[in-house]
Amino acid sequence: MQDAFVQRRGLMLVLSSPSGAGKTTISRELLGRDGNLALSVSATTRAPRPGEEDGVHYHFLDEGEFRRMVADGDFLEHAEVFGKLYGTPRRPVERTLDAGGDVLFDIDWQGTRQLRDTARADLVSVFVLPPSMDALAERLRQRGQDSEAVVRERMAKAADEMSHWREYDYIVVNESIPESVRRVEAILQAERLRRERQTGLPDFVGRLTDV
Ligand SMILES: Nc1ncnc2c1ncn2[C@@H]1O[C@H](COP(=O)(O)OP(=O)(O)OP(=O)(O)O)[C@@H](O)[C@H]1O
Numbered sequence: 001m002q003d004a005f006v007q008r009r010g011l012m013l014v015l016s017s018p019s020g021a022g023k024t025t026i027s028r029e030l031l032g033r034d035g036n037l038a039l040s041v042s043a044t045t046r047a048p049r050p051g052e053e054d055g056v057h058y059h060f061l062d063e064g065e066f067r068r069m070v071a072d073g074d075f076l077e078h079a080e081v082f083g084k085l086y087g088t089p090r091r092p093v094e095r096t097l098d099a100g101g102d103v104l105f106d107i108d109w110q111g112t113r114q115l116r117d118t119a120r121a122d123l124v125s126v127f128v129l130p131p132s133m134d135a136l137a138e139r140l141r142q143r144g145q146d147s148e149a150v151v152r153e154r155m156a157k158a159a160d161e162m163s164h165w166r167e168y169d170y171i172v173v174n175e176s177i178p179e180s181v182r183r184v185e186a187i188l189q190a191e192r193l194r195r196e197r198q199t200g201l202p203d204f205v206g207r208l209t210d211v
């Protein structure tokens with residue numbers, strides 16, 4: 001909820017992890033609980049998984065459309081992940097932040113690095129780790145949406161993904177979904193209260209002390 005007393009600029013909450021560690025699951029829970037948090041819907045050239053809807057889970061584009069958006073500067077960040085292109089459309093994010101809303105991103109370390117370079121002050125980054133590699137493989141398989149070849153490819157890249165954990169502000173080991181959601185919520189609540197994000201403080205304190 002937006003603070004009734006003090007104006008605030010929105011923040012960008014990034015969740016990254018090796019594929020299958022649980023960031024989509026955590027994101028879904030957070031979005032259901034927090035009315036001031038909006039999901040950044042990425043664009044991608046990968047094919048939709050069963051049940052994924054265009055414009056809801058991703059904007060599914062062909063490579064030509066994606067590259068045109070890159071050329072037009074329409075992405076806040078973009079990267080190649082698992083041989084496909086992924087990017088964050090710029091305008092919806094900027095609109096939400098300007099209105100004091102917070103934006104949740106499910107993006108990889110390359111995209112997070114780009115956001116850190118261009119918008120460090122607005123960025124809060126969380127890296128989600130699995131409790132073990134066996135658990136990660138199990139989660140990818142039981143999700144049941146990728147072929148065995150895709151699961152193997154993602155497991156082969158997991159160690160490389162995880163090598164970027166030091167670049168993140170916070171680390172959450174996702175053993176239990178409810179506990180991980182509580183931890184990310186706690187991070188979000190604390191970051192919202194950072195002095196420098198509360199852009200209305202000079203006015204608010206001025207009114208308090210203007211006797
Ligand atoms: N703490 C947990 N314990 C057990 N299963 C979990 C846990 N967290 C997530 N899962 C399950 O693991 C699977 C993968 O989770 P999810 O799709 O959220 O991962 P992801 O990190 O978003 O993956 P990707 O990067 O491929 O999108 C899902 O089936 C989810 O229900």
Ligand SMILES: Nc1nc2c(ncn2[C@@H]2O[C@H](COP(=O)(O)O)[C@@H](O)[C@H]2O)c(=O)[nH]1
Nearest residue numbers: 042078079081086087088106107108110111
């Ligand atoms: N740099 C970006 N990475 C993104 C974006 N959207 C998703 N992703 C990451 O890609 C992988 C694979 O996702 P999947 O949905 O195909 O399993 C995962 O690590 C996502 O976080 C994006 O816009 N930019």
